[in-house]
Amino acid sequence: MKKFLVTFMICALAAGVSAAAVPAARTAYAYGADECDAVFVQALEGILPAEYTDGEPLTAEKTMVRDIALRPLGYVYDFESSGGYGYAVVIKPEGGECVCTELFLSADDPWDGSEGGLPVYVGGTTFLRYADGVYFDAASGAPLSEEVLSALSERAYFSAGDLTSSTSTVTYTGRTEDEHSLATRFPLIIDNGSTMCVPVAGANIVQYYDRFSTSLIADYTPGTAIGPLYLYKDPSAETAAVVQELADRMGASGGAGVTVGSALSGLSAYCAQRGCTFSATSCMSGGSLDAEAARQALDGGMPLMVFSGGVRVYTIAENSGSDTLTAYYSANAHCMAAFGYYDVTYVFADGGTRTDRYLQVAGGKEGIEKGYYRVNDAFTDDAYAIDIAEV
Numbered sequence: 001m002k003k004f005l006v007t008f009m010i011c012a013l014a015a016g017v018s019a020a021a022v023p024a025a026r027t028a029y030a031y032g033a034d035e036c037d038a039v040f041v042q043a044l045e046g047i048l049p050a051e052y053t054d055g056e057p058l059t060a061e062k063t064m065v066r067d068i069a070l071r072p073l074g075y076v077y078d079f080e081s082s083g084g085y086g087y088a089v090v091i092k093p094e095g096g097e098c099v100c101t102e103l104f105l106s107a108d109d110p111w112d113g114s115e116g117g118l119p120v121y122v123g124g125t126t127f128l129r130y131a132d133g134v135y136f137d138a139a140s141g142a143p144l145s146e147e148v149l150s151a152l153s154e155r156a157y158f159s160a161g162d163l164t165s166s167t168s169t170v171t172y173t174g175r176t177e178d179e180h181s182l183a184t185r186f187p188l189i190i191d192n193g194s195t196m197c198v199p200v201a202g203a204n205i206v207q208y209y210d211r212f213s214t215s216l217i218a219d220y221t222p223g224t225a226i227g228p229l230y231l232y233k234d235p236s237a238e239t240a241a242v243v244q245e246l247a248d249r250m251g252a253s254g255g256a257g258v259t260v261g262s263a264l265s266g267l268s269a270y271c272a273q274r275g276c277t278f279s280a281t282s283c284m285s286g287g288s289l290d291a292e293a294a295r296q297a298l299d300g301g302m303p304l305m306v307f308s309g310g311v312r313v314y315t316i317a318e319n320s321g322s323d324t325l326t327a328y329y330s331a332n333a334h335c336m337a338a339f340g341y342y343d344v345t346y347v348f349a350d351g352g353t354r355t356d357r358y359l360q361v362a363g364g365k366e367g368i369e370k371g372y373y374r375v376n377d378a379f380t381d382d383a384y385a386i387d388i389a390e391v
Contacts, residue, residue, distance in 0.1 A: 035092065036062075036074055036090045036091075036092070036098055037062075038098075039090050039099065039100055040060070040077050040088055043103055044058075044088070047103070048083075048105075049083070049084075049105075058079055058081040060077040060079040060080075061078045062075045062076070062077050062078075063075060063109075064119070065091070065111075065119045065120065065121040066119065066120050066121070066130070067121070067158045067159045068120055068122060068135075068149070068153055068156045069159070069196060070196075071332065072332070073091045073092070073093070073121055073157060073158075073159045074090050074091030074098070074121070075089070075090055076088070076110075076111060076119060076121075077089075077090065078108075078112065085105075085106065087102070087104060087107060087108065087109045087110070088100055088103045089101050089103075089121060091121065091157055092159070093158060101123065102125065110127040110138055110139065111138050116129075117129040117130050117131030117132075118130045118131070120135065122152050122156045123155065123156055123157045126152065127139065133251075163328045163329065163367045164329060164330070165326055165327060165329070166327050166329070167325065168324075168327075169322050170322060170323045170346055170354075172322065172347055172348055173347050174347030175344065175345070177342065177343065179342045179343075180298060180340055181339060181360055182208065182298065182301060182303060182340055183208070183223070183230045183231070183232055183339060184230055184231055185223075185230075186208065186232055187204040187205075187207040187239075187337070187339075187362055188362050188369050189235045189243065189362070189364070190363075190366055191366075196247065197334050198246075198252060198258040198335045199244075199247040199250055199258075200243055200335075200364040201305055201362070202250070202267045202337075203239055203242040203243040203246055204303075204362045204364070205303050205386050205388070206242050206270065206271075207222050207239055208222070208232070208303055208337075209276075209388040210222040212390075213389060215276065216271070216388070217238055217242060219238075220238045242270075246270055248266075249266035249269050250262050250267070252266075258335075260381075260382050263305070263307075263335070264305075264384065267280075275391050276388050277387075277388065277389050278387070279386075280385070280387075281297065281302075283304060283383040283384060284380070284383055288380065289306075289375055291341075291375045294338070294375070298339075298340060298341055300385075302385040302386060303337055303338060303385075304337065304338035304383055304386065305335065305336075305384050305386055306335065306336050306337070306382075306383045307334075307335050307382040307383065308333065308334050308379040308380055309380070310330065310332070311328070311329055311334045311363075311368070311379075312327055312329040312379060313336075313361060313368040313371035313373055314326065314327050314358070314372040314373075314374060315328075315372070328363075328368050328371070333381070334365075335364070336363055336373065337361065337362045337364070338359040338360060338361045338362075338383075339360055339362065340359070340360035342357075343355060343358070344356050344358075356374060356376060357374065357376060358372035358373060358375065359373045359375060
């Protein structure tokens with residue numbers, strides 16, 4: 001088996017993608033980089049003819065590709081040496097290992113020459129690009145209809161996810177906390193791989209309010225009351241239908257990007273169709289999340305819709321004299337529903353203190369179904385307190 005040196009170059013995509021959909025500055029996020037690189041090199045070894053590996057090292061320009069829901073899926077490697085050129089696509093699909101799905105010699109990167117936008121890989125030599133809310137065929141530049149996108153989604157590869165994690169420990173001599181939750185177990189609908197986070201967050205809020213406004217989800221009981229406790233049900237066919245309708249009303253069907261305005265407009269239209277009022281009150285101040293406004297809304301029984309520029313959701317394990325914080329994070333924009341707050345103040349051996357302020361969130365995706373979103377972290381782009389009521 002041949003061994004050779006590959007020099008990688010990361011290609012950051014140019015602007016031209018709607019910032020409200022997927023910020024172009026985040027498209028170079030190194031999702032699975034080391035694993036994808038290793039699979040790419042392994043796929044080349046023993047396959048390339050000698051002229052590719054003789055002389056100067058082979059170089060490969062790598063560009064992130066996304067699934068049809070615009071989540072990081074892997075990379076396209078545009079490689080060349082003194083002996084020739086070619087391209088490969090390496091992805092990590094949902095439920096599988098990292099794999100090389102395309103490898104061609106003397107062939108150009110299928111997205112090379114596409115006019116801006118995000119490279120989108122469906123599979124089976126089907127290459128798209130996404131720009132300004134529209135999907136295009138990468139080769140012809142022709143825009144794709146909703147019907148075509150729906151058909152492609154039936155056979156497309158979907159991302160295994162883009163979350164990574166890190167763990168830290170807070171050692172303290174004293175600890176106090178202040179906590180308030182809207183339910184003992186709040187709604188926990190997650191993205192099923194074909195929808196986006198915004199309609200999922202909206203559906204969690206709809207399920208919450210269906211407890212009080214029963215027309216929101218027809219012929220459905222959202223949870224169970226046990227004395228003073230209320231436990232919301234697991235996701236079901238009924239809540240999946242809510243997600244789909246919200247995706248349609250928000251303009252998210254087929255994985256298209258969703259602006260804050262279209263998210264709130266779609267949720268408002270859903271409520272109006274069912275005879276309910278809808279209002280959204282900003283919880284932002286000076287470009288940051290206003291923690292006090294968020295607390296007041298939650299104290300008043302209103303969940304929040306939080307739009308974050310990056311994901312960082314924590315789990316907290318309490319030990320004797322220390323807390324273990326595990327952060328699950330991604331550079332991708334995200335939307336979540338918040339159903340409570342949790343503030344914890346630590347006192348340290350040197351007399352110093354630290355207060356961590358969290359929102360209790362339904363993370364909306366596998367791995368962060370439920371957790372804590374730290375207000376201290378500067379990720380929040382927008383946040384609204386949502387109020388829904390029967391007329």
